[in-house]
Amino acid sequence: MRYISTRGQAPELEFDEVLLTGLARDGGLYLPVTWPQFSADDIRGLRGLSYPELAARIIGPFTGGTIDPSDLDEILQESYRDFGHKAVAPLHQLAPSLWVMELFHGPTLAFKDFAMQFLGRAFDHVLQKRGERVTIVGATSGDTGPAAIEACKDRDAIDIFFLYPHERVSEVQRRQMTTVTSKNVNALAVEGTFDDCQDLVKAMFNDTAFRDEIRLSAANSINWARIVAQIVYYFHAAVSLGAPDRPVSFAVPTGNFGNVYAGYAARAMGLPIGQFIIGSNVNDILPRFFDTGALTMAGVTPTISPSMDIQVSSNFERFLFELYGRDGAATAAAVTEFREKGTLSVGDNLWQRAQDTFDGYCLDDAETRSVISDNWRSSSYLLDPHSAIGVAAAQAKHKDEETPVVVLATAHPAKFPDAVKEASGVYPALPPSLADLHSRPERIEVLPNDLATVQQYIRNHVSLVGAA
Numbered sequence: 001m002r003y004i005s006t007r008g009q010a011p012e013l014e015f016d017e018v019l020l021t022g023l024a025r026d027g028g029l030y031l032p033v034t035w036p037q038f039s040a041d042d043i044r045g046l047r048g049l050s051y052p053e054l055a056a057r058i059i060g061p062f063t064g065g066t067i068d069p070s071d072l073d074e075i076l077q078e079s080y081r082d083f084g085h086k087a088v089a090p091l092h093q094l095a096p097s098l099w100v101m102e103l104f105h106g107p108t109l110a111f112k113d114f115a116m117q118f119l120g121r122a123f124d125h126v127l128q129k130r131g132e133r134v135t136i137v138g139a140t141s142g143d144t145g146p147a148a149i150e151a152c153k154d155r156d157a158i159d160i161f162f163l164y165p166h167e168r169v170s171e172v173q174r175r176q177m178t179t180v181t182s183k184n185v186n187a188l189a190v191e192g193t194f195d196d197c198q199d200l201v202k203a204m205f206n207d208t209a210f211r212d213e214i215r216l217s218a219a220n221s222i223n224w225a226r227i228v229a230q231i232v233y234y235f236h237a238a239v240s241l242g243a244p245d246r247p248v249s250f251a252v253p254t255g256n257f258g259n260v261y262a263g264y265a266a267r268a269m270g271l272p273i274g275q276f277i278i279g280s281n282v283n284d285i286l287p288r289f290f291d292t293g294a295l296t297m298a299g300v301t302p303t304i305s306p307s308m309d310i311q312v313s314s315n316f317e318r319f320l321f322e323l324y325g326r327d328g329a330a331t332a333a334a335v336t337e338f339r340e341k342g343t344l345s346v347g348d349n350l351w352q353r354a355q356d357t358f359d360g361y362c363l364d365d366a367e368t369r370s371v372i373s374d375n376w377r378s379s380s381y382l383l384d385p386h387s388a389i390g391v392a393a394a395q396a397k398h399k400d401e402e403t404p405v406v407v408l409a410t411a412h413p414a415k416f417p418d419a420v421k422e423a424s425g426v427y428p429a430l431p432p433s434l435a436d437l438h439s440r441p442e443r444i445e446v447l448p449n450d451l452a453t454v455q456q457y458i459r460n461h462v463s464l465v466g467a468a
C-alpha cells in the first residue's frame with residue numbers, strides 16, 4: 001500500500017514512513033493510492049469480533065506489511081486495554097433511530113485517545129525496529145495534548161513536548177498534562193494564545209537545523225495513522241446496527257475534519273453509510289461551505305465546545321483532493337488561493353457533489369445548553385457540549401427515519417464540567433481512573449511566547465541530543 005500527497009509533489013511513501021513523516025514535503029497530506037475494499041461478505045465477517053480484533057482487520061490492509069500482523073495485533077490489544085468500558089466504544093440508544101456512540105472511555109476522556117493510543121505505540125514500534133528516536137512537539141487547545149502525552153509516556157523511543165496556552169485550558173485538561181511524571185513528557189505553558197503555541201510549533205518545523213538536531217516529529221490531526229484508527233469505529237457501529245444489510249448514518253461534531261473524514265474513508269472502503277451530518281458551534285466555516293459552495297475564513301469565537309473553535313480545518317484538504325478528482329495541482333492551487341484570499345469557491349458542480357456527501361448544522365452556546373438540559377430531563381443522559389452539538393445536528397438534518405443515525409460522542413461530560421453543570425444543574429463526576437486527578441501533584445512550567453527560549457528549553461530537556 002503506497003501513499004500519495006494531496007498536492008502531488010512529494011514522493012510516494014509506505015505506511016511506516018507516512019506515520020513518521022506526518023505532513024508531506026510539498027505541504028500536502030498523505031492518502032492511500034487506492035482504498036482497501038470490503039465486500040458485503042467481508043463486512044458480515046466482522047460481526048462478533050472484539051474491538052481490537054476488528055481494528056486489526058481494518059488497519060491491517062493500510063499497513064501494507066510494514067508492521068508484522070502479530071505485532072499489529074499486540075499493539076491494538078494494548079491500545080484499547082485500559083479503556084474504562086469493556087465494549088471500548090459502546091452504543092447508547094437515545095430514540096428509536098438515534099444512537100450515541102460513546103468515544104470517551106479512553107484514558108483522557110475524549111475520542112482522540114482512539115487514535116493516539118494506536119499512534120504512540122505504532123511510532124514506538126517502528127522506531128525501535130529501526131533503532132531510531134524522535135521528539136514529538138505539538139500545540140494543544142486542550143484535548144490533543146493530554147491524549148498524546150498519555151499515549152507517549154514511558155515509550156522508549158519518544159520524547160514529547162506539548163505547548164498549551166497558559167491559563168487558557170480547562171483545569172481537567174491542564175491536570176491531565178501536568179500531573180504526568182514520566183521523564184519523557186513535557187507540558188509547557190506558553191504565555192500566549194493557542195494560535196501563538198501553534199505558530200511556535202510551525203516555526204520549529206521550519207527551522208531545518210533544529211528540526212534535524214532533535215529529530216522533530218508531529219502527532220497532529222493530519223497524521224494518516226490517526227485517521228486510520230478512527231475508521232475502525234465507523235465499522236464497529238455500522239456492523240452492530242445491521243451493516244452491510246442496512247445502511248447507517250453518522251452525525252459528527254467537527255473541528256479539524258479528521259473524525260468525519262475517517263467516516264468518509266469507511267464509505268470509500270465499502271461500508272454502506274447513508275448521510276454524514278457535520279455539527280459545529282458558531283465557528284461554522286464548514287456548514288457555510290456546504291450551504292454556499294464557498295470556504296470563507298472568519299475570526300474564531302470562543303465557545304463552550306472549545307475543541308471545535310477552529311477556523312481552518314486542516315483535514316479538509318483531504319476531501320478537497322477527492323472533490324478535485326485526486327488532482328494534486330488543482331488541490332494545491334485551491335489551498336493557495338484560500339490562504340491568500342481567505343476564501344475559495346469550488347464552482348457549482350463540485351459544490352453539488354460536496355452537498356451530496358455532507359450536511360452541516362450549527363448551534364450557538366445557548367442552543368447547545370438547551371440540548372444538554374433537554375436530554376438530561378427527558379432521558380437522564382448527560383451529554384458534553386461537543387456531543388450535544390452532534391445530537392442536535394442529527395435531529396435537525398436526519399432525512400430517512402428507516403436509517404439509524406449514530407452520533408459520535410467525542411468527550412465525556414466530566415471533561416467540561418462547568419458548561420455541563422450550567423446547562424443541566426448536574427456536576428458530572430470524573431470516572432474512577434481519574435477520580436484523584438485534582439489531588440495529584442502538578443508540575444507547571446511557564447515559558448514566554450518566545451521561539452528561542454522554547455527551543456532552548458527543548459534542547460535542554462530532550463534525551464537524544466547528539467545521538468545519530
Ligand SMILES: *Cc1c(COP(=O)(O)O)cnc(C)c1O
Binds near residue numbers: 143257259260307308
Ligand atoms: C478534537 C475534538 C473534536 C473535533 O474533531 P475533528 O477530528 O478535529 O473534527 C470534537 N470534539 C472533541 C471533544 C474533540 O476533542
